[in-house]
Amino acid sequence: MRILIRGGTVVTATDMASADVLIEGERIQAIGTGFDDADTVIDATDRYVMPGGVDVHTHMELPLAGTFASDDFATGTAAAAWGGTTTIIDFAVQERGESLSAGLDRWLAKAAPKSHIDYGMHLIVREINEAILREMDAMIERGVPSFKLFMAYPGVNMVDDASIFRGLSRTADNGGLIMIHAENGGVIDVLVQRYLAAGKTAPVDHALTMPASMEGEATHRAIALAELARAPVYIAHLSSRDGLDAVREGRDRGVPVYAETCPQYLYLSLSDLDRPGFDGAKFVCSPPLRPADHQADLWRGLMTDDLQVVSTDHCPFDFKDQKALGKGDFSAIPNGLPGVEDRFTLLWDGGVGQGRISPMRFVELIATAPARMFGLAPRKGTLTPGSDADIVIFNPNTERTVSASSHHMRVDYSCYEGRRVRGVPEVVMQRGVVLVRDGHFYGKQGAGQFLRRSTFSPA
Ligand code: URP
Ligand code: ZN
Numbered sequence: 001m002r003i004l005i006r007g008g009t010v011v012t013a014t015d016m017a018s019a020d021v022l023i024e025g026e027r028i029q030a031i032g033t034g035f036d037d038a039d040t041v042i043d044a045t046d047r048y049v050m051p052g053g054v055d056v057h058t059h060m061e062l063p064l065a066g067t068f069a070s071d072d073f074a075t076g077t078a079a080a081a082w083g084g085t086t087t088i089i090d091f092a093v094q095e096r097g098e099s100l101s102a103g104l105d106r107w108l109a110k111a112a113p114k115s116h117i118d119y120g121m122h123l124i125v126r127e128i129n130e131a132i133l134r135e136m137d138a139m140i141e142r143g144v145p146s147f148k149l150f151m152a153y154p155g156v157n158m159v160d161d162a163s164i165f166r167g168l169s170r171t172a173d174n175g176g177l178i179m180i181h182a183e184n185g186g187v188i189d190v191l192v193q194r195y196l197a198a199g200k201t202a203p204v205d206h207a208l209t210m211p212a213s214m215e216g217e218a219t220h221r222a223i224a225l226a227e228l229a230r231a232p233v234y235i236a237h238l239s240s241r242d243g244l245d246a247v248r249e250g251r252d253r254g255v256p257v258y259a260e261t262c263p264q265y266l267y268l269s270l271s272d273l274d275r276p277g278f279d280g281a282k283f284v285c286s287p288p289l290r291p292a293d294h295q296a297d298l299w300r301g302l303m304t305d306d307l308q309v310v311s312t313d314h315c316p317f318d319f320k321d322q323k324a325l326g327k328g329d330f331s332a333i334p335n336g337l338p339g340v341e342d343r344f345t346l347l348w349d350g351g352v353g354q355g356r357i358s359p360m361r362f363v364e365l366i367a368t369a370p371a372r373m374f375g376l377a378p379r380k381g382t383l384t385p386g387s388d389a390d391i392v393i394f395n396p397n398t399e400r401t402v403s404a405s406s407h408h409m410r411v412d413y414s415c416y417e418g419r420r421v422r423g424v425p426e427v428v429m430q431r432g433v434v435l436v437r438d439g440h441f442y443g444k445q446g447a448g449q450f451l452r453r454s455t456f457s458p459a
Contacts, residue, residue, distance in 0.1 A: 001025060001039050003432060008044025008393060012051070012382050013364035021049055023389040026431035030385055042427060044393050048359060051367040052086025052390030052430065053344050054381050056122075056374050057236060057260065057311035060090055061110055065325060065334040070316045073114035074445050075410040076340055080314075081117050081435040081443055082408045084344035084425035086390040087371070087380050087451065089120040091148060096126055100135040104144060108450060115448030117430055118390075120374065122146040122179065128163035133170045143452025145176045145375055148236065151218045152185035152286065161225060168229035175455030177373070178226070179234045182218035182243065183210060183287055192331055203280030204273040206330040207288030215287050216242025223250035223257050232456055234373070235259035237313045239287035241297040248306045258373060258459055260309035261298050263346045264289060264337050268415060281323040282413050284333045285313065299356055308369045308459040310347050314340035316411035338411045342402060344392070349421040352396075375453030393427035400424060408441075 003023040010019045010031055022030045022038065060076040062069040071079065073090075080088055092107030094100050100123055111119055123139060125132060125147045136147060149164050150157035159167075168178050191209035195201075200208075219235055223246060226233035235247060238259045250257040264285065269292035273280040283289055301307035315336025317323050326333025347366055351357040357365070363382075371381025378387050400406075402416040428436040435443040 001432065002037065003040045003042065004035055004038035005042045005044050005049055005391065005393065008047045008049035010049045010383060011359045011363050012384070013360055013368035016360055021383065021391065023432045026389060028383060028385055028387050028389050031383060042393065046397070047426065048394040048396060049383070050363050050392045050394055051381055051383050052392055052428065053084050054087045054367045054370045054376065055080065055085045055311050055314070055340055055343060056089040056309065056370045057262070057313045058088045058090045058340055059313070059315040059336065062091070062315055064315070064336065065332060067317065067322050067325065067334055069336060070318050070322065071314070071410045073111045074116065076314065077114070077116040077119070077448060078441060078443055079341040079408040081428050081430070082441065083341035084392045084394065084428055085117070085340060086428065086430045087118050087120070087376065088340070089122055089374055091124050092121045093124045094126050100125065100132060100139050104139065104142065112450065113446050116435065116443035116445060117448045118451050119448055120376065120451040120453050122148055124148045124157065125167065126157055126159070128159055128166050133166060136170050136176060137174050140174055140176055140455060145453055145455045146179055147171070147176060148179040148181065150181040150185070151222065152181050152183040152188060154185045154189050158185045161221065164222065165225045165229055168226050168231040168233065172229050172231035177232055177234055177456040179236045180222045181237070182215060182222050182235050184214040184218045187214050196329065196331065201329050203278065203284050203330055203333060204270065206284050206333065207270055207273050210286065210288050212240035212242040212290055212294070215240050216246050219243040219246035223247070223255055226257060227255045232256035232258065232458070237262050237287060238307065239265045240290050241294045244297055244301045244306060251306060256458060258308050259306070260311045261301065261307050262311055262313050263339055263343055264415060266295055266298055266350060267346065269295065278327055281326060281333050282319050283337065283415060284323070284326070284330065284335055285337045286335045302351070302365060303356055308365070308373070310343065310365045311370065312339035312343050314338060316409055318412045320412055337415055338409045339415070341407050341409050342416060344425060345421050345423045346416070348394070348396070348423045353422050369459045372457050373459050375455055375457070376451060377457070389429055389432040391429045392425045394423060395426050396423050398422070398424045
């Protein structure tokens with residue numbers, strides 16, 4: 001089966017040119033002009049032709065705060081495809097006392113029968129000991145070379161500095177990558193107890209107990225540990241100027257530190273948490289939303305490459321029945337926001353649409369750099385002969401309104417309700433198969449493949 005995408009502007013992280021894309025089976029065969037024999041021709045006139053998005057931070061079906069993230073691998077990956085994302089990397093969780101391989105097997109069993117798009121896994125590691133360190137090597141053999149460690153959530157996920165240093169030292173040897181949730185969990189816990197004791201229980205108080213300075217402190221500490229271990233480190237969901245300053249300082253002195261931010265930190269702010277009544281709970285996530293003046297710094301970080309990736313940290317909970325668990329106690333609100341469907345258009349609209357970044361930089365942030373760092377290149381994240389035909393045909397001129405009434409994520413609200421944005425992924429293909437075309441979904445549950453990833457490469 002040969003498919004020809006004709007007449008569009010092909011955009012990669014390095015080039016942008018009028019060209020046609022010839023697909024043979026699951027792969028891109030050629031990019032150029034003058035191809036004439038194809039079984040199907042898709043017209044891309046006045047459209048951008050870009051690699052499918054790679055979202056390296058999602059949490060489908062995550063158990064949290066006595067409930068589960070409301071999207072499973074079926075609904076969440078369908079929503080991802082609607083939004084132009086064709087690859088996710090989700091987080092398998094190691095239960096305490098459990099082996100890493102048991103945690104991974106559990107997550108793969110959830111994903112395999114349901115996923116519409118290709119997926120990889122990271123591992124959330126909740127304790128470090130000799131056996132776990134050895135198992136990290138085994139996980140790399142199984143195509144899972146990235147491990148998330150938490151400096152926050154004492155008693156739940158947090159590991160101490162010695163454990164982080166031991167984990168980093170292991171990846172310095174085995175080629176893996178440690179991802180860090182960088183917030184000072186001990187201090188935050190003290191503040192949470194103080195706020196609750198003082199009767200400050202509203203959604204906005206969740207954010208006020210997690211000050212940006214404690215993200216800056218933890219990010220700085222994580223980078224110092226990585227420097228000592230001579231290992232690369234990846235700061236997950238960076239939310240603040242304070243965290244960004246620490247990353248920039250580290251990079252300026254040559255430490256291989258990398259960081260992602262997420263659309264919620266570019267578009268939403270503390271004032272959303274302070275909406276009337278309990279509405280602010282819709283915006284409770286960790287790290288929290290910051291005062292709006294942090295946003296310009298984060299956009300600058302994306303422009304200057306101090307931030308290399310935009311992911312979503314997609315972790316949705318229904319407002320009505322799930323966020324409501326925290327009425328009267330912000331510490332019981334399930335943390336997390338929906339976003340896997342919105343990332344592509346939001347970053348285009350605020351980034352390219354506002355003249356902050358070029359279409360090529362957009363592709364780098366949304367697909368190429370995450371694919372490269374997380375061991376998926378050149379199969380994913382770019383358009384080149386031999387790479388998977390994961391392709392988005394994007395119409396930059398269509399204006400639309402983001403809304404829970406039209407999105408496909410299984411969650412009863414949108415953080416961006418009513419926002420007007422320009423740009424829509426009109427055709428989304430995975431390995432040569434059309435998943436979305438002109439408002440229709442053709443994907444199949446279970447068609448997504450598990451991606452065995454190779455070890456870390458610098459962005
Ligand atoms: O609030 C968030 N980010 N929830 C998802 C789980 C996590 O901590 O990443
Ligand atoms: Zn997360």
